[in-house]
Amino acid sequence: MPKRILVTASSFGHICSFHIPYLKALKDEGFEVDVACGGEMRNIPYADKLYQVTFEKKISSPKNFNAESALEKIIKENSYDLIITHTTLAAFFTRVALGGINPRPKVVDVMHGYLFDDETNALKKSVYVSAEKSMAKRTDLLLTMNSWDFNFAINNNLANKVGFINGMGLDLDKIDATDNSKRSEIREELNISDDAFLFVYAAEFSDRKNQSTLIKAMQYTDKNIYLVLPGRGDRIGDCKDLATNLNLRNRIKFPGQIEDMYNLYRACDAAVSSSRSEGLPFNIMEAFRFNLPVVASRVKGNTDLVEDGVTGLLCKYNDHKEFAHRMNEIYFEDSLAKTVSSNAFTLVEKYDIKKVLPEVMGQYLSVM
Numbered sequence: 249m250p251k252r253i254l255v256t257a258s259s260f261g262h263i264c265s266f267h268i269p270y271l272k273a274l275k276d277e278g279f280e281v282d283v284a285c286g287g288e289m290r291n292i293p294y295a296d297k298l299y300q301v302t303f304e305k306k307i308s309s310p311k312n313f314n315a316e317s318a319l320e321k322i323i324k325e326n327s328y329d330l331i332i333t334h335t336t337l338a339a340f341f342t343r344v345a346l347g348g349i350n351p352r353p354k355v356v357d358v359m360h361g362y363l364f365d366d367e368t369n370a371l372k373k374s375v376y377v378s379a380e381k382s383m384a385k386r387t388d389l390l391l392t393m394n395s396w397d398f399n400f401a402i403n404n405n406l407a408n409k410v411g412f413i414n415g416m417g418l419d420l421d422k423i424d425a426t427d428n429s430k431r432s433e434i435r436e437e438l439n440i441s442d443d444a445f446l447f448v449y450a451a452e453f454s455d456r457k458n459q460s461t462l463i464k465a466m467q468y469t470d471k472n473i474y475l476v477l478p479g480r481g482d483r484i485g486d487c488k489d490l491a492t493n494l495n496l497r498n499r500i501k502f503p504g505q506i507e508d509m510y511n512l513y514r515a516c517d518a519a520v521s522s523s524r525s526e527g528l529p530f531n532i533m534e535a536f537r538f539n540l541p542v543v544a545s546r547v548k549g550n551t552d553l554v555e556d557g558v559t560g561l562l563c564k565y566n567d568h569k570e571f572a573h574r575m576n577e578i579y580f581e582d583s584l585a586k587t588v589s590s591n592a593f594t595l596v597e598k599y600d601i602k603k604v605l606p607e608v609m610g611q612y613l614s615v616m
Contacts, residue, residue: 251329251616252280254353255295256319256342258303258335259287266416266530267334268293269601273609284322286315286338297326303337307379312341319345328353330616336363336376343383354615356389357407358416361527362397363456365548367565380406388615391608393528396548411611415528417601423537427514434515438476438501445579446474448516448540450509450531451523453481458545461522461568463490466500468572473579474499476516478506513538518578518585524565526550532560533599536592541585543574557584559592 253274257263263271263283271294274281283295286303299322301315319342323331331346331353333339339357346352362380364373381404390407392398393415401410432442440446451457459477466475477487477500484502491500506512513519519535519542526549533553535542542560544550554560561577563570578585 250278250280252282252326253330253332254282254284254323254326254328256284256331256333256338258285258338260285260290260292260298260300261287262335263292264290269417269419269605270608270612271295273605274612277609277613282322282326282328284319303341305337307337307340307375312337316341316345320348323349323353330354330356330612332356332358332612334358335360340379340383343386346386352386354388355386356391356612356615357383357387358391358413359397359401359527360393361525361549362400363525365396365525377404380404384408389611391611394526394549394552397527413608413611414599414604415530415533416608417604418530418533418537418596418599420537420596420600420602423510423534425514425538430511431515434511438503438515440474440476440501443472444474445470445472445518446476446516447518447520447543447575448476448478448512448535449520449522450478450506450512450534451521452479453477453484453487455483456524457481457483458522458524458566459483459487460490461545461566461571462520463487463494463496463500464568465571465575466491466496467494468569469575470579471499473575474501475520476501476503476512478503478509478512480505509534510538513540516540518543518575520571520575521545521550522565522571523547523550528552528599533596536589536596539589539593541578541589542592543571543578553592553595558588559595560588 275294280296282297283292284299289300301318302311304311333342364376384406387407390410391413398412491497519540521544525547544554545565546562556562561574
């Protein structure tokens with residue numbers, strides 16, 4: 249009888265974005281693979297069964313405890329051998345659900361970025377750290393993907409074993425940075441001229457992603473610099489209002505959710521990230537592969553990819569004037585932009601999914 253694996257995450261979208269190759273690899277190994285997630289139900293290739301549970305971003309929301317009850321029922325009914333869990337909330341409540349199950353399945357928690365760091369408010373950090381510590385004995389393997397998270401997990405004994413991975417991998421074969429056939433078309437849709445210098449920040453609109461800093465920074469950048477902010481989220485209305493109030497709506501574009509991000513990258517000249525914290529930012533790796541120089545906040549996750557002056561430029565978090573200065577540097581100093589983008593293009597080779605997937609699969613299977 250084949251061994252059974254459950255994969256959980258806060259949303260089906262997360263699975264679709266990062267984990268389909270791993271579901272296929274697990275199926276190729278002969279496992280039965282089920283997926284349990286929150287959010288809108290999606291068709292998930294290589295999944296034997298799909299379960300929809302409801303997660304709320306606020307950890308104390310009663311709906312999260314309903315999700316825990318639902319997960320406990322799913323786990324008991326299917327007698328899994330291994331659970332692989334992703335995203336902070338889903339990982340926590342998946343492990344809470346194992347409290348009444350004995351013997352329990354093996355558990356791998358893939359940490360895509362702790363929602364705290366050394367600068368986090370003490371009370372907020374205490375809540376998250378306490379939650380992680382309470383689940384440590386139910387975590388056979390914790391996989392981290394940036395140096396700060398790895399060291400924190402080791403120093404605080406957050407799992408029976410802590411490992412390090414280079415993210416979930418980027419399919420470099422699908423990225424052709426030389427194909428600019430739709431550059432003019434995309435810019436025309438955005439109402440941006442061909443000679444404008446365009447920055448892109450692909451991210452959910454949230455406090456953590458912090459688009460407001462970039463909007464404020466645009467006041468101090470050259471008038472030929474434009475910014476496109478694809479995505480959706482709770483803060484998009486506030487960001488549009490801020491851009492309007494600063495008379496910047498002609499230079500800042502909000503195209504909403506973009507399905508074909510690759511052609512948007514090809515239409516841009518540089519990338520930027522103002523995030524508060526990251527795991528290992530996929531958007532920066534993609535920008536690297538499209539030969540875009542990157543300006544990013546000096547926070548965990550970002551600093552694992554961006555070395556100041558080498559593979560990009562770094563700014564103090566939330567400092568809109570420093571962001572403006574460094575965006576202007578990229579615009580005016582062509583040799584600097586070419587140097588950092590060239591170095592970054594080479595760096596991203598280590599995150600090729602052809603290299604990363606076998607390493608991650610080896611970690612998954614090591615607990616079986």
